[in-house]
Amino acid sequence: MKFSFQNPTQLIFGAGTLAELGEAVHVYGKKALLVTGGGSVRRNGTLERAVASLNAAGVSVVECSGVEPNPRLSSVVRGAEIARSEGCDVVVALGGGSTMDAAKVMAAAVFYEGDPWNMMVHVQNRVLPTKALPIVTVPTLAATGSEMNGGAVITDEKTTVKSFVTAKCLYPHAAIVDPELTMSVPPDQTAFGICDLITHVTESYFNGVDGTPLQDRFAEGVILTAMEWGPIAVADGNDLEARAQVQWASVVALNGWVQVGTAAPYPVHMIEHSLSAHHDIAHGAGLAVVNPAWMRAAAQARPARFAQFAHRVFGLSLKHPEDAEAAREGINRFEAFLRSIGCPTRLSEVGIGDELLQRYAQDTLLVAHDKHGRLPGRPSMSGEDIISALRSAL
Amino acid sequence: MKFSFQNPTQLIFGAGTLAELGEAVHVYGKKALLVTGGGSVRRNGTLERAVASLNAAGVSVVECSGVEPNPRLSSVVRGAEIARSEGCDVVVALGGGSTMDAAKVMAAAVFYEGDPWNMMVHVQNRVLPTKALPIVTVPTLAATGSEMNGGAVITDEKTTVKSFVTAKCLYPHAAIVDPELTMSVPPDQTAFGICDLITHVTESYFNGVDGTPLQDRFAEGVILTAMEWGPIAVADGNDLEARAQVQWASVVALNGWVQVGTAAPYPVHMIEHSLSAHHDIAHGAGLAVVNPAWMRAAAQARPARFAQFAHRVFGLSLKHPEDAEAAREGINRFEAFLRSIGCPTRLSEVGIGDELLQRYAQDTLLVAHDKHGRLPGRPSMSGEDIISALRSAL
Numbered sequence: 001m002k003f004s005f006q007n008p009t010q011l012i013f014g015a016g017t018l019a020e021l022g023e024a025v026h027v028y029g030k031k032a033l034l035v036t037g038g039g040s041v042r043r044n045g046t047l048e049r050a051v052a053s054l055n056a057a058g059v060s061v062v063e064c065s066g067v068e069p070n071p072r073l074s075s076v077v078r079g080a081e082i083a084r085s086e087g088c089d090v091v092v093a094l095g096g097g098s099t100m101d102a103a104k105v106m107a108a109a110v111f112y113e114g115d116p117w118n119m120m121v122h123v124q125n126r127v128l129p130t131k132a133l134p135i136v137t138v139p140t141l142a143a144t145g146s147e148m149n150g151g152a153v154i155t156d157e158k159t160t161v162k163s164f165v166t167a168k169c170l171y172p173h174a175a176i177v178d179p180e181l182t183m184s185v186p187p188d189q190t191a192f193g194i195c196d197l198i199t200h201v202t203e204s205y206f207n208g209v210d211g212t213p214l215q216d217r218f219a220e221g222v223i224l225t226a227m228e229w230g231p232i233a234v235a236d237g238n239d240l241e242a243r244a245q246v247q248w249a250s251v252v253a254l255n256g257w258v259q260v261g262t263a264a265p266y267p268v269h270m271i272e273h274s275l276s277a278h279h280d281i282a283h284g285a286g287l288a289v290v291n292p293a294w295m296r297a298a299a300q301a302r303p304a305r306f307a308q309f310a311h312r313v314f315g316l317s318l319k320h321p322e323d324a325e326a327a328r329e330g331i332n333r334f335e336a337f338l339r340s341i342g343c344p345t346r347l348s349e350v351g352i353g354d355e356l357l358q359r360y361a362q363d364t365l366l367v368a369h370d371k372h373g374r375l376p377g378r379p380s381m382s383g384e385d386i387i388s389a390l391r392s393a394l
Numbered sequence: 395m396k397f398s399f400q401n402p403t404q405l406i407f408g409a410g411t412l413a414e415l416g417e418a419v420h421v422y423g424k425k426a427l428l429v430t431g432g433g434s435v436r437r438n439g440t441l442e443r444a445v446a447s448l449n450a451a452g453v454s455v456v457e458c459s460g461v462e463p464n465p466r467l468s469s470v471v472r473g474a475e476i477a478r479s480e481g482c483d484v485v486v487a488l489g490g491g492s493t494m495d496a497a498k499v500m501a502a503a504v505f506y507e508g509d510p511w512n513m514m515v516h517v518q519n520r521v522l523p524t525k526a527l528p529i530v531t532v533p534t535l536a537a538t539g540s541e542m543n544g545g546a547v548i549t550d551e552k553t554t555v556k557s558f559v560t561a562k563c564l565y566p567h568a569a570i571v572d573p574e575l576t577m578s579v580p581p582d583q584t585a586f587g588i589c590d591l592i593t594h595v596t597e598s599y600f601n602g603v604d605g606t607p608l609q610d611r612f613a614e615g616v617i618l619t620a621m622e623w624g625p626i627a628v629a630d631g632n633d634l635e636a637r638a639q640v641q642w643a644s645v646v647a648l649n650g651w652v653q654v655g656t657a658a659p660y661p662v663h664m665i666e667h668s669l670s671a672h673h674d675i676a677h678g679a680g681l682a683v684v685n686p687a688w689m690r691a692a693a694q695a696r697p698a699r700f701a702q703f704a705h706r707v708f709g710l711s712l713k714h715p716e717d718a719e720a721a722r723e724g725i726n727r728f729e730a731f732l733r734s735i736g737c738p739t740r741l742s743e744v745g746i747g748d749e750l751l752q753r754y755a756q757d758t759l760l761v762a763h764d765k766h767g768r769l770p771g772r773p774s775m776s777g778e779d780i781i782s783a784l785r786s787a788l
Contacts, residue, residue: 001638002408007401013655014396211635214619214643221611228607241605244395248655249608257651261407261642 003261009148010174018178021050022057028134028173029090033083035103036065037095044184050094062086070276071102072157076116080109093137097144100137101152104170108132117156120163122367132169140181142247143193145254147175155277162277163367179244187234191341192284194230197250198223199268199287201258207377208262218258220312225249234341267377268294274363281350288343292335293393301379303327347394361386397655403542404568411572415444416451418568422528423484427477429497430459431489438578444488456480464670465496466551470510474503487531491538494531495546498564502526511550514557516761526563534575536641537587539648541569549671556671557761573638581628585735586678588624591644592617593662593681595652601771602656612652614706619643628735661771662688668757675744682737686729687787695773697721741788748788755780
């Protein structure tokens with residue numbers, strides 16, 4: 001283990017903390033670009049409360065609404081233009097992962113020379129952003145963990161390529177995480193969020209370097225907590241305690257505390273991004289399809305790792321450390337859990353057939369590939385391997 | 395759960411990272427107050443390497459050596475005077491928890507008006523420090539976690555009171571955590587460090603608020619990792635992998651990732667401080683005596699919590715969630731673990747008799763008490779309760 005870690009975001013967590021938004025933001029600016037998504041925050045009154053808190057603290061608001069699920073590059077450009085022309089000095093994201101990701105890149109694009117797409121990881125001679133307006137995030141969904149990390153996923157709608165950027169300047173200055181805001185999220189989206197957060201830690205658990213026993217325990221802790229409280233939140237969206245535990249797990253699942261030192265690539269996310277770039281499916285639903293299929297492929301190469309997962313997460317007994325049967329059963333149990341909370345686990349359930357398998361593999365490898373042209377992970381995968389895994393989930 | 399959390403420290407972890415010290419420090423200053431302890435870093439060459447790295451990065455060094463185990467207020471005052479008179483603009487701590495704690499308070503005392511003792515938590519009308527010189531920590535012992543948090547423990551040698559301060563300005567800007575530096579730590583001090591780090595998480599595990607299942611899992615993860623790798627580090631101090639895992643566990647055990655949202659008091663630490671303020675014993679050795687004794691007292695009030703500990707950490711089966719017998723057996727196993735790595739678990743083993751029991755209780759309650767004059771914890775304890783717990787460990 002050799003690494004450098006820093007996460008400077010101030011996290012303000014708890015029911016009712018939306019009321020602290022203005023106080024948190026006015027430290028950083030007096031005129032906020034308030035970024036929102038499709039309109040649910042307007043309908044359910046959250047937007048109004050956020051604006052009231054901001055105004056009460058002396059922060060004026062310029063709205064940038066309509067950020068899409070799987071947010072588009074054009075929305076980022078639009079938001080940055082508004083921020084520049086209006087002279088905004090802080091960016092507030094109020095919404096789900098898409099809204100937060102778009103807002104983060106907007107905040108950097110304000111200072112960025114040229115096309116913000118050139119920030120993205122897959123671009124040759126990419127130029128990382130080094131400066132951004134201060135960002136304050138207010139998630140309304142427990143899922144992506146974007147509220148407390150320096151990453152963002154953006155889709156170029158012209159090329160249907162979904163890529164990502166991670167940079168120091170994209171860490172929010174503050175995150176207001178108020179589980180009350182997630183109570184109106186419907187059961188299916190709640191379940192997709194749970195799948196998303198679990199997948200964040202299975203990525204590093206299965207793809208990280210060897211010799212990170214503490215991070216393994218942390219990942220298992222996130223999964224066990226999500227599996228304990230997730231079904232309660234899905235069954236009763238008004239259970240504030242369950243909402244809080246799920247949202248807390250989603251924050252920790254991708255704020256770096258679990259991934260630190262693992263140097264893990266995210267093959268399942270990379271494959272899923274190629275699906276949701278082409279099809280209008282929820283990211284978490286796509287992950288529920290891809291993750292078990294990927295696990296089955298990967299378990300053949302590393303049964304011991306999946307046996308440990310089966311043992312520690314599902315309490316299965318192991319005949320020996322490399323017990324492949326237990327490993328498979330652990331994956332089955334995981335898939336059954338996803339189904340039990342209402343996630344799809346087959347491509348056909350999200351309306352995807354076998355027509356574009358080749359294209360998904362190509363797009364995946366365009367965004368993430370090692371020097372041999374393979375998808376990084378344990379094991380690394382060729383285009384054929386990706387197609388084969390997806391085909392197993394048709 | 396309702397909380398605010400921020401830990402801005404940049405953590406640079408891994409074997410060989412001492413060489414990065416100069417590069418990390420020169421961002422913050424050009425003239426470092428280099429704080430060290432009793433001389434081991436001079437004898438084993440670590441000091442020379444640190445100074446070389448600092449000088450190579452253009453940072454000049456003013457030494458402040460001789461910080462005691464259980465660091466004294468007078469040392470803090472002395473260090474702050476050196477920093478002021480020499481015009482130091484950054485403080486580097488190279489040593490164990492005592493050195494780091496003293497260095498942190500020195501860095502704040504440079505700007506503090508009046509006696510730095512007035513920062514301490516127990517002082518009526520205390521005045522928290524709000525500004526400090528930038529601090530960079532380089533731990534040479536895996537134990538206190540002081541390298542990546544905003545706390546410090548100081549002893550007023552005139553009154554033999556050991557107190558503490560936690561403040562935002564005391565967070566180190568950077569922590570260079572190089573497990574190679576811990577390889578010369580002898581087995582007994584290694585074991586005391588392991589006990590210290592485990593106690594950091596048992597404090598929040600047993601004394602935190604209800605409803606923190608994820609933090610529970612994280613605490614268990616720290617304990618399990620320390621119990622897996624600690625004995626290896628004690629048995630072979632040159633096992634770099636074991637040193638790294640133990641040190642990583644010690645960082646995480648008190649950087650807030652486990653305690654976040656638990657609002658936990660630290661009764662075991664409070665009681666121990668009253669011992670090591672009077673007697674020249676290692677803090678971790680004192681904790682090894684106090685913690686099991688405290689646990690046995692606390693388990694009577696909250697068997698379910700200790701049964702969970704017994705089940706998840708030691709794999710004991712529970713007849714029911716409040717299984718008091720399993721709870722007791724879990725504590726026995728924990729005490730046996732401490733003994734197995736060479737920790738004392740009786741007061742007599744560290745040369746302490748029953749003469750001053752009343753005084754330890756008084757001192758403990760002087761530093762930490764609720765509005766009823768009791769030691770905060772679950773359950774809270776009277777002076778008599780403290781005496782009774784200590785008497786059980788004579």
